[in-house]
Amino acid sequence: MSTLRRLSPYVxxxxxxxxxxCGGGEGGHGGxxxxxxxxxxxxxxxxxxxxxxxxxxxxxAALRAQAKxxxxxxxxxxxxxxxxxxxxxxxxxxxxxxxxxxSKSGELSCNSCHMLDSYGIDSNAxxxxxxxxxxxxxxxxxxxxxxxFAQFWDGRAPTVEEQAKGPILNPVEMAMPDxxxx
Numbered sequence: 001m002s003t004l005r006r007l008s009p010y011v012x013x014x015x016x017x018x019x020x021x022c023g024g025g026e027g028g029h030g031g032x033x034x035x036x037x038x039x040x041x042x043x044x045x046x047x048x049x050x051x052x053x054x055x056x057x058x059x060x061a062a063l064r065a066q067a068k069x070x071x072x073x074x075x076x077x078x079x080x081x082x083x084x085x086x087x088x089x090x091x092x093x094x095x096x097x098x099x100x101x102x103s104k105s106g107e108l109s110c111n112s113c114h115m116l117d118s119y120g121i122d123s124n125a126x127x128x129x130x131x132x133x134x135x136x137x138x139x140x141x142x143x144x145x146x147x148x149f150a151q152f153w154d155g156r157a158p159t160v161e162e163q164a165k166g167p168i169l170n171p172v173e174m175a176m177p178d179x180x181x182x
Contacts, residue, residue, distance in 0.1 A: 078146035083161055102182060103174035104130055110167070113139040120145075130175035 077085065096102065097110045113127040114120045120141035126134040137153050145151065151163035167173040168182055176182050 074144055074147065078144070080146070080159065080161070102168050102176065104176055108174050110142070113167075113173075114142040116142075119143060127173075129173040130171065133172045135170075135172050 079085065083089075097116075100106050100109050102109065108129065113122050113129075115122055120143040121139055125138055126136065127139045128134060140153060145163070146160045149155075151157035151160060152166065157163040157166060165179070168176050169179065
């Protein structure tokens with residue numbers, strides 16, 4: 001990591017701190033509450049007022065309850081009533097996930113781009129597919145994908161069942177010519 005990138009947060013804090021310190025006094029230099037109104041600082045957008053945080057009347061218990069709904073533990077599974085889980089389907093899915101024969105070259109599996117030992121991703125800007133071709137996007141994680149409201153970065157598949165066909169039939173990814181070939 002470059003020195004500049006490491007120092008960036010500190011430089012930002014220094015600049016904001018300096019701006020706040022300079023805006024704290026009275027007089028013709030723009031500080032205090034004089035002719036310019038409440039304390040603040042000048043920016044490229046004009047005068048930015050500084051206001052105290054409003055916490056009076058805040059119901060912390062209600063806020064915690066609301067946060068737990070959105071940020072609670074994930075469910076153990078994401079059931080699909082139209083395709084219920086069975087032990088046999090789970091075993092088949094595990095086998096197919098690592099199966100290279102699902103690609104035209106016989107060398108690529110789902111795990112080639114969504115590596116389970118790397119949080120379900122490959123950390124590349126774009127993943128190499130059939131004959132080294134690169135797609136337009138990086139591979140999203142497969143962890144908890146069944147719980148997502150849509151699949152693929154652009155949301156074009158509503159379920160993991162629909163998503164599963166995409167990479168296999170995509171000429172840039174696994175490149176199988178048609179469903180019958182799979």
